Amino acid sequence: MSSTPSSHAGWLRIVGLGPGDGTLITPQVHASIADATDALGYFPYVERLQAEGHLSTHIRLHASDNREEIARARHALQLAASGARVLMLSSGDPGVFAMAAAVFEALDTAAEADKNTWLQVSIEVQPGITAMLAAAARLGAPLGHDFCAINLSDNLKPWPIIEQRLRLAAQADFAMAFYNPRSQSRPTGFMRTLDVLRECCEPQRLIAFARNTSRIDERLVVCTLAEATPEMADMRTLVIVGSSQTRRIGPHIYTPRSYPELPHSTP
Amino acid sequence: MSSTPSSHAGWLRIVGLGPGDGTLITPQVHASIADATDALGYFPYVERLQAEGHLSTHIRLHASDNREEIARARHALQLAASGARVLMLSSGDPGVFAMAAAVFEALDTAAEADKNTWLQVSIEVQPGITAMLAAAARLGAPLGHDFCAINLSDNLKPWPIIEQRLRLAAQADFAMAFYNPRSQSRPTGFMRTLDVLRECCEPQRLIAFARNTSRIDERLVVCTLAEATPEMADMRTLVIVGSSQTRRIGPHIYTPRSYPELPHSTP
Incomplete structure (x- = not known):
């Protein structure tokens, strides 16, 4: 050759x-x-x-x-x-x-x-x-039901689009995976993201931070939306927000395959 | 051992x-x-x-x-x-x-x-x-911007939840990947899905059907929402609906990384 x-x-x-x-x-x-x-x-x-x-x-x-x-x-x-x-x-x-x-x-x-x-x-x-599937695997099965993936960088789209998608995704009760949550040049976007989520979701909603998934320095943190702070994320972090149904079992989190009832009235 | x-x-x-x-x-x-x-x-x-x-x-x-x-x-x-x-x-x-x-x-x-x-x-x-990433790769890059994944089977969730998610996903202008779109025991759900999408999206919206992706009998079909029929999907098909921005270039479809403006007013 x-x-x-x-x-x-x-x-x-x-x-x-x-x-x-x-x-x-x-x-x-x-x-x-x-x-x-x-x-x-x-x-x-x-x-x-x-x-x-x-x-x-x-x-x-x-x-x-x-x-x-x-x-x-x-x-x-x-x-x-x-x-x-x-x-x-x-x-x-x-x-x-x-x-x-x-x-x-x-x-x-x-x-x-x-x-x-x-x-x-x-x-x-x-x-x-992709990062969200690697992170989900390490966490359990948080994307086991309907979910969405949102790039939180506003380099290539206006911030109002991101905010609207966050609100609609919460209303749809999707689990959410966030790529590029926070960088040195965009220090405030993820803070605003947490603010929007706190308006739309209950304080006990699970949120997971997976940094450098599968690497030697992998770091996994699971907490509630009430406990989350912007500093938990950087450009090497994939963030997963559970749906209203996402639960802990032992060291794992997962979203059940079944869904009980309408979380909101149909818009 | x-x-x-x-x-x-x-x-x-x-x-x-x-x-x-x-x-x-x-x-x-x-x-x-x-x-x-x-x-x-x-x-x-x-x-x-x-x-x-x-x-x-x-x-x-x-x-x-x-x-x-x-x-x-x-x-x-x-x-x-x-x-x-x-x-x-x-x-x-x-x-x-x-x-x-x-x-x-x-x-x-x-x-x-x-x-x-x-x-x-x-x-x-x-x-x-996962099927959606394998199908997207064969089609081009339809999931290159924000997207969601929805299981269209109503075996484990009520149909109104699915319909509400479809409407909210369209309003958010996500590209959408549908798993389990249609089976012999659920012959009408995908027809209803297409009806909902036709209410929410323009007729020229791109939709792709990827059957048995990566296998010897793989079949890929790209058409518009106006042209789509329920029979194009079965349990071995992964369906991808583009966002309003998804385009064709040669034999490929892709969703640009950048997003121009708000598609709807904030709800």
């Missing part, structure tokens, strides 16, 4: 590396890593694969910063269109608040000449264990 | 087998399969592992029907408490409309004597690729 790309064999595979533990990377993704000529990604993901010895020595690495998703996606499409076998590395699952949507956005918004070329590229998304 | 259980080494691992393709089973789950003395599960899952050669010959198999989740969970807890190393097989991810919640329910509702014994058992949930 040569590492020189042939113009007919190019592809782009957007692969999910899971939450951190190497035993949670699927064999499908490992096979793609072994076949690729080029790997693009946020630099910690590239470094992680290198450190764990998953990357062959001839693979070309293109690490970049985490505010450069569209530029990275264009670069990947360009390389694949020229015949390279390109990996786009994503943590968790590429389709959940990660690189897959960015690649399709880059394709959709490309200049016409690029778009026509790039539409010929074989693009495949290879799923991974 | 002996297959005779020792009373100190018992465990219960609830493992996710993913959507069907063997290359989507994590190495973590494979390691548990190799270590187990007993495997319980819905009989097609047990048969699948046998057919694919993943089960050692000395493992004890306990296949059961799919309406017997709580009995199966009790049996698993009993075996593990007596020292067996027990696998509970689940398709997809065990935490999403699957066996993990049933095991914690069985523990929570057990008679006191059983509960005290069973609470000593090491219970671990090992995540897998």
Whole structure:
């Protein structure tokens, strides 16, 4: 096998590396890593694969910063269109608040000449264990009934949208998983999130903070909404808020499969 | 290694087998399969592992029907408490409309004597690729922005709850993933679901039907809400409804990461 790309064999595979533990990377993704000529990604993901010895020595690495998703996606499409076998590395699952949507956005918004070329590229998304499922597994089964996933970052959407979704999700009595709850550049959003939840949910509602799930420094905290503070979350934390039915049993929390009655009148 | 259980080494691992393709089973789950003395599960899952050669010959198999989740969970807890190393097989991810919640329910509702014994058992949930993420990956990135997951079966919850959640999810402009959309014993629920969606969403809203994702007979259909019919779904279909922002690009559909403005006034 040569590492020189042939113009007919190019592809782009957007692969999910899971939450951190190497035993949670699927064999499908490992096979793609072994076949690729080029790997693009946020630099910690590239470094992680290198450190764990998953990357062959001839693979070309293109690490970049985490505010450069569209530029990275264009670069990947360009390389694949020229015949390279390109990996786009994503943590968790590429389709959940990660690189897959960015690649399709880059394709959709490309200049016409690029778009026509790039539409010929074989693009495949290879799923991974997303943070919310890894965290839920460690906690018990808090997402065992209907649930929603909300990205709490307001970098790409207005805050009122987030707040409206929180209120509607509480009214629907979904369990909720929050990605990107809090960062240094967004110190107040999660405080506002807790305020909204306290308006909509009872104080004993269970809330769980899963930091660095599956890694050596994993930290799991379960408490009530009344006990929760903004500082319990950061960018490495996945937050799960139970529904009104979520319960503790021993060290675990779970949401029963059955649901008793209407929590609110139909709006 | 002996297959005779020792009373100190018992465990219960609830493992996710993913959507069907063997290359989507994590190495973590494979390691548990190799270590187990007993495997319980819905009989097609047990048969699948046998057919694919993943089960050692000395493992004890306990296949059961799919309406017997709580009995199966009790049996698993009993075996593990007596020292067996027990696998509970689940398709997809065990935490999403699957066996993990049933095991914690069985523990929570057990008679006191059983509960005290069973609470000593090491219970671990090992995540897998759930149907919605496998389907989304094959379709593009329809779950690239905020989304929800709803089990459309009304076996364990009243239909009005489902209908209320559909309306609130549409108002929140979540993309939606539907599990168990339609079965022979529930022929009309998905028709009612489409009716509710047509009241809440525009006719051009994208809807996708992913049947037997990742298997040899996989079938993917994308159409508009106006074009969708109840017959497009069955129990082997995962349905994804886009948000108002979900778009087509070439053969793919995706939901952009950014969100422009409020779709509705705050309720």
